[in-house]
Amino acid sequence: MGALPTTERGRLTRRRIVAAALEVVAENGALGASLDEVGARAPASRSQLYHYFEDKNDLLRAVAEATNDMVLDAQHDLFADLGTWPGLLRWTDALVALQHQREGRGGCPIANLLGQVGERDDDIRAVLASGFDRWESSIRAGLAAMYESGELRTETDVAWLATSTLASLQGGLVLAQARRDPAALRGALDGALALIGSYRTHNHTAAAE
Numbered sequence: 001m002g003a004l005p006t007t008e009r010g011r012l013t014r015r016r017i018v019a020a021a022l023e024v025v026a027e028n029g030a031l032g033a034s035l036d037e038v039g040a041r042a043p044a045s046r047s048q049l050y051h052y053f054e055d056k057n058d059l060l061r062a063v064a065e066a067t068n069d070m071v072l073d074a075q076h077d078l079f080a081d082l083g084t085w086p087g088l089l090r091w092t093d094a095l096v097a098l099q100h101q102r103e104g105r106g107g108c109p110i111a112n113l114l115g116q117v118g119e120r121d122d123d124i125r126a127v128l129a130s131g132f133d134r135w136e137s138s139i140r141a142g143l144a145a146m147y148e149s150g151e152l153r154t155e156t157d158v159a160w161l162a163t164s165t166l167a168s169l170q171g172g173l174v175l176a177q178a179r180r181d182p183a184a185l186r187g188a189l190d191g192a193l194a195l196i197g198s199y200r201t202h203n204h205t206a207a208a209e
Contacts, residue, residue, distance in 0.1 A: 002053040014052045017042045018062045022070070025063055026109075030116040035059070057121050064117075064124050067109050068131030072138070082142020085151065088196065092189040095169065099182035107177035110135075111170060136166045143196070156199040168192040 005011045020041040024033045035056055039049050053059040072079075078094055081087030106112075110131045118125040140162035146152045172188025175181075 002058055003051055017044050018066050021059055021063050022066055030060055061124050061127055064127040067113055071110055072134055079138040083145025096182055096186045099176050099185050104176045104180035104182050108173045136162050139165050152199045153201055161196055165192045
């Protein structure tokens, strides 16, 4: 691993390099991204690149960490409201709305990067897996809050529901990307909502009708 910056100027330079690498990877793919292009876009010299990152894989690990943060930070406010059924609906609606804005393009940045480099570098795979873990943990926390409030029945397996929901989301994003059709994500998330809804208590279900 390259040197960690000890000054604010160094931290800004490293962040600038990672931001440039994020752009280059998004445009050219991880395997097509060159250090020369990253340096030109940052801008940063070769010596700066190799001061903060040992090699291209080291830079891609930083890109993986930044990708996790980008995807999850964008959902932060929605995650905070996942402990209610209306909040769960708002989260799914926001995800589908984003795909409509993108016309089904892009898919999931974490999954895309995993597909490109996850099998080539186990450290990068582990970083991206931690992003999925954080995503699932946020979903699980929301479902756990629904459980604690009595909105979900006592036999509900919150951890299983969270895993199933994330899997539905990821599958829907892949189909939406392949078909250029956000309706694929809507269908996948509606299936996840139907499964979660089947565990709602009668009182809460009736109140929503």
